[in-house]
Amino acid sequence: MxxxxxxxxxxxxxxxxxxxxxxxxxxxxxxxxxxxxxxxxxxxxxxxxxxxxxxxxxxxxxxxxxxxxxxxxxxxQAYEYGNVDHYDVLPLRETDDLGARGTRNTPDGTTIRRGAYLGSDCIMMSPSFVNIGAHIGDGTLVDSCDTVGSCAQIGENVKLGANTLIGGVLEPVESAPVIVEDNVSLGAGCRVTSGFVVGENSVVGENTLLTPRIPVYDLVEEEVLYGELPANRRAFTRFVESSVSDHDLFEGGAYKPAVVATDLETETLEATEREDALRE
Missing domain, CATH: 1.10.166.10 (Tetrahydrodipicolinate-N-succinyltransferase, N-terminal domain)
Incomplete structure (x- = not known):
């Protein structure tokens, strides 16, 4: 067809x-x-x-x-997955085609739902989950305890650190899903939700929350952005003064999370070197 x-x-x-x-x-x-x-x-x-x-x-x-x-x-209806019966409207994805492309999904907990795409030379560590409509580019690592939500678009040579959540955006249909472009490295515990776009070649520190509701202070272009991290940035979480800082309940002031984006160092980062060594 x-x-x-x-x-x-x-x-x-x-x-x-x-x-x-x-x-x-x-x-x-x-x-x-x-x-x-x-x-x-x-x-x-x-x-x-x-x-x-x-x-x-x-x-x-x-x-x-x-x-x-x-x-x-x-x-x-009922489906059988290993020794476990489960009920769903969709079966899990057949994985017979992955080996020929050099893609690996380790045992005991890698789950790929029907309708998900995995490119060549990908690695899925257990336990991890990729939902329907997700697109995983060539050479990407989905680490332990990662979730890639429905329709999320993950580029090539991306490294999703352990316990990373990539949110799904299925409805409304006109809304773009979460995008992680090529050569991005997300540290362990990162969360990317609500159609946020992570620009190519960026490195994001551990436990950073990227969502359109949290401002990105781009120190390179000296502007405040929402819903995107520009390409070629190094980003991490900081806390800035909140509008409720003068409230009596918050002695000493209150703070809200923000993301700070700086120039990406030209030399290869230690985390990238470590991941490359694991692949050799």
Whole structure:
């Protein structure tokens, strides 16, 4: 099936679902065949939930609609995963194709949901989880206890430190998901949520929360940003004075979190060197 035909069929199913003409009980074989072709296209990297156009990331709305249809037009049922039975509307992703591409998923807890894409030479450490619609670029490390949410777009040669959370943005369909561009290193315990964009080649310190509600003080361009970390930055959490600092309940002042972004050092960082050594 061509991608243009697939898009047309997803659009038609979406309209029927919105008009109440079809649901999980009435979806026939043709509809389910379309949903299966859609999931395969996601897993093959032929379609993505977001794309960069003229320097800006935008959601591919019909792709996000297709993901939602896979929840709305499928029955909840039992699946077997190893020795564990679980109930869901989607099975887990088959992983037979990963080995030929040099991608590894270690045992005892690496979970990849149907409709997720993993590139070549990726590493998934256990336990970790990649949700439907997520796109993991070539050479990326998903470390232990990491979660990559639905539709998140992770670039090539990215390092997600242990216990990192990449949030999912499935609805509204017009909203772009979380984006982590190429060659980014996120320290252990980082959180990236609500469609935040992490620019390429950036290094983010441990336990940093990146969300549009928290300001980024870019000391390179001397501006305050929301929802993005520019490319080629080194970022870390600091606390700045809060507007409630004069409140009687906060003796000595209150503070709110902020992210400080500085020039990225030109030399290879110690963390990057360590990860490269582990791969050799």
């Amino acid at each position: 061509s991608m243009s035909t697939l898009e047309t069929e997803i659009d038609e199913l979406w309209e029927r679902k919105q008009n109440g003409e079809i649901d999980a009980d009435s979806a026939g074989e043709d509809a389910l065949d379309t949903l299966e072709a859609f999931l395969s296209a996601l897993e093959d990297g032929e379609i993505r939930a977001a794309a960069k156009t003229d320097g800006e990331w935008e959601a591919n709305q019909w792709v996000k609609q297709g993901i939602l249809l896979n929840f709305g037009l499928r029955e909840n």
